[in-house]
Amino acid sequence: MAEWREQIPQTARDYLSGRRLDEIECIIADMAGVARGKAMPAAKFDGNSTYYLPTSIFLQTITGGWAEFRDGADLEPDMIMRPDFSTATAAPWTADWTLQIIHDAEDANGNPIPTAPRNVLKHVLDLYRAEGWQPVIAPELEFFFVARNTDPNMPIIPPMGRTGRRAAARQAYSMSAVDEYGKVIDDIYDFAEAMGLEIDGILQEGGAGQVEINLAHGKPIELADQVFYFKRMIREAALRHDMFATFMAKPIEGEPGSAMHIHHSVIDIATGQNLFSTETGESTEMFMHFIGGLQRHLPSAVALIAPYVNSYRRYIPDFAAPINLEWGYDNRTTGLRIPISSPASRRVENRLAGMDCNPYLGIAASLACGYLGLKEKQHPRAQCTTNAYMDANELPMTLGASLDMFDNAEKLHSILGPEFCRIYSAVKRDEYNEFLQVISPWEREHLLLNA
Known part of the structure; x- marks a missing residue:
């Protein structure tokens, strides 16, 4: 069993008890509070240590457009998604056995991305x-x-x-x-x-x-x-x-x-x-x-x-x-x-x-x-x-x-x-x-x- 599975809440462990975990949803909230991210087979998640998304998701409007904002944002640099395993929870409406995990956004040096809404609340x-x-x-x-x-x-x-x-x-x-x-x-x-x-x-x-x-x-x-x-x-x-x-x-x-x-x-x-x-x-x-x-x-x-x-x-x-x-x-x-x-x-x-x-x-x-x-x-x-x-x-x-x-x-x-x-x-x-x-x-x- 992957080490991270020992860090998730008991309710998530109970949900998976006696079952094979099929999929992990790696999610993060954008400016609107919409869940963005990627889904992957559980075995793939077990084998990875780093996940990436472009920081430009925080420039996306509710209609799917992109805000006009310069100062380097148009280069679409990647951010590192860092899983917060305390947030791991079931996605019980799915057809297979799926966990969703909220991630924090960091730059390559491990600093919080200041435009990520969860990081804004953490800063306060x-x-x-x-x-x-x-x-x-x-x-x-x-x-x-x-x-x-x-x-x-x-x-x-x-x-x-x-x-x-x-x-x-x-x-x-x-x-x-x-x-x-x-x-x-x-x-x-x-x-x-x-x-x-x-x-x-x-x-x-x-x-x-x-x-x-x-x-x-x-x-x-x-x-x-x-x-x-x-x-x-x-x-x-x-x-x-x-x-x-x-x-x-x-x-x-x-x-x-x-x-x-x-x-x-x-x-x-x-x-x-x-x-x-x-x-x-x-x-x-x-x-x-x-x-x-x-x-x-x-x-x-x-x-x-x-x-x-x-x-x-x-x-x-x-x-x-x-x-x-x-x-x-x-x-x-x-x-x-x-x-x-x-x-x-x-x-x-x-x-x-x-x-x-x-x-x-x-x-x-x-x-x-x-x-x-x-x-x-x-x-x-x-x-x-x-x-x-x-x-x-x-x-x-x-x-x-x-x-x-x-x-x-x-x-x-x-x-x-x-x-x-x-x-x-x-x-x-x-x-x-x-x-x-x-x-x-x-x-x-x-x-x-x-x-």
Whole structure:
């Protein structure tokens, strides 16, 4: 047996127990959070020590194009893919016995490639670690099951449930609504168990066919890996039942959007103490500084947590998506919510990120803003105790405006890495410019004969 097989998690070993491993998928997340890489026979993986991909995968746009970016990137140098065996997990939807392994990107000298999203998050965590801090996060994943859509010109509609009716909206927390697509939920549970992924809960959200999955709190890299795996796995489970799963921020007109709410706390590495609570259970200055950092810097990070033109269709009033930077205790209308919790679990929930964001980059951006608050020691404004949905919008409302703010955010660039920020902006501007060349049905309907 190859030595690396002794390093993989027990759940992966259990999956392969008594079976012959057929294939290894060597994968890495690109800017969009799409799994890129190569698959190979297990015997070939056993015999290799080094795997390569071009660094240009981080220049690829969501449409398959390549961002125009010079400074050597056009030479397409190779990066070394370094397997992180702690991430080895089953791909239980495949026809043979397959493991998928997340890889890190390094240059020929063993240095992290700064444009790889997983490395961006690792860099932010290194800054926390240098201060003796360890962030803890818990993401909530919202998404839609939808009917198969093979014609982009046709609107997306809800899927057919087991009753023969299409999934209905405004059924939040309804067990009957979840049961409508119970078979695909069963597959998600089965796949998650085979993959060693822990689900804290599944519930029906407010949209037609909209579901939320909560994950247990943990270390940011491990949770980002889980979200990366979950998105791929949920899509595969849905396809087994003649439907799609989509993580678009706003897939269906007139329905709520899908968020990736991120809960954060920070612990002292030396003591294990939650730095947001005093020994007597009161909130700390660091708790306020973290909130202050989110309030001050999140507008400049919106391009990372709302990365597509569709993302901004979620930021409209009266659709359960906060478009403000207010904070408040147990107030879901605020962009920054403080959930009910014990002092040991005191945390901040960022409700602004869309489910369409790259999980590594969304989490990195949120933690970067909090880190800047901890370093700057700036307090937030007073707590909001009213309905913040009624407040003025505080976020950039288009991808172009978000990128303008992002490009000028020098402090944020210093945390995320200047090279990453330049290339990320180049990729997103190419995507935005491509979108601006498309004429929408709304324009044809209202402007063709009236303008």
